[in-house]
Amino acid sequence: MSQEGNSSPAWLEELQLSDVLTSDAVRSLHATIEQEWDFLRRSACQTAAGRALWSHAVHDPIAAVLAGESYLRSLYEKMRQDKLNNAQEISGVILAVRTLWFDSRLEAAIDSFVTRPAQVVLLGAGMDARAYRLNCLKESIVFEVDFPELLQVKASLLKEVMVSSKEHQISMRAKSLIRVAADLREGDWIEKLQKSGYLPERQTVWVLEGILYYLPHLLAMQVLEAIAAGCTSTHSVLLADFMNKSSVSLSDSTFQFYSDWPDHLLSSMGYGQVKLSQIGDPDAHFGLLSDSQNLFHKLRRLPRSMEIDPDDGTPCRRLYLVEASN
Ligand SMILES: C[S@@+](CC[C@H](N)C(=O)[O-])C[C@H]1O[C@@H](n2cnc3c(N)ncnc32)[C@H](O)[C@@H]1O
DSSP, rough: OOOTTTTSSSSOOOOOTTTTTTTTHHHHHHHHHHOOOOHHHHHHHHHHHHHTTTTTTOTTTTTTHHHHHHHHHHHHHHHHHHTTOSSSOTTTHHHHHHHHHHHHHHHHHHEEEEOOEEEEEEEEOOOOOOOEEOGTTTTTEEEEEHHHEEEEEEHHHHHHHHHHHHTTOOOSSSEEEEEEEEEEEEEOOHHHHHHTTTTTTEEEEEOOOGGGGGHHHHHHHHHHHHHHHHTTSOOOOEEEEEEOOHOOTTTTOOOOOOOOOHHHHHHHHTTTTEEEEEEEEESSTTOOOOTOOHHHHHHSSTTTTTTTTTOOOOOOEEEEEEEEEE
16 A cells, blocks of 8 residues: 555544443453453454444444554554554454454445344454444344354443434444354354344354464364355355465464365355355455555466466465355
């Protein structure tokens, strides 16, 4: 992204923190997160910080409160450094594009359904606020699946936003929101979903955003297979992002599952229609990648089978955005 490009945040001069974000109640909830949560759970706040700081592209007015001050400051500092260094990509741009891609594909999937209400399952929902920000969910039942303590703190943070901030005017957009406390490692999450009201025969959009690569390989495959098995009888859509092998191979990487060919993988699981996009493709661009020298444009020009960029010897780290339906 060039310095002059219109896709960099205009506000990078100064970080603004709202009153609710700096209130004692919100600070105390975030202190708990920092002291007690592991990196898996805390990754939810990092993601929310990305949405908050890319607010010129992503409309998520509660993301900042859900992210918390320290994650906002840390990402803000990275973005500021990128800007000062004239970096071609500003930190967080992948998150912004990814969020916008999931938003647009989710809306299209719901529009394609003939019956109402639709179900939307956010697996590893983290600090996702779609139920509060997307009008397209007005006839949908949204299920948020994540660890119990994460869902509890999230509910408390949302309560603080609602009571203390008139300016935010936050209200539920979804028809209903059901929080399902479950650890995907325990294998009973579909059962828990069903006990919470999820109906396998109802049209469903599965949203797996920023979750699969945090899981061990076997578990990620089990999750995908469980979803695919339930999608055979009714029209459902799976939206998921996948890292390729080079993306998880850094020595200090916390990422585990990867797929170089997630489109083939999902086809082999029984999905009849699979569409794969890369960051920077026409449907995964959103005007945020205007510099033609951008890393993502370079990657898109190289064959997907290529693991190393022949020009500079760097690994081809890719994030695939995949939509699958039956
Ligand atoms: C990077 S965050 C992404 C959150 C959200 N989907 C988003 O895009 O903002 C990953 C989320 O997956 C959740 N997660 C990771 N492993 C999990 C597991 N075994 N069971 C339930 N949730 C899990 C974490 O708690 C976290 O909220």
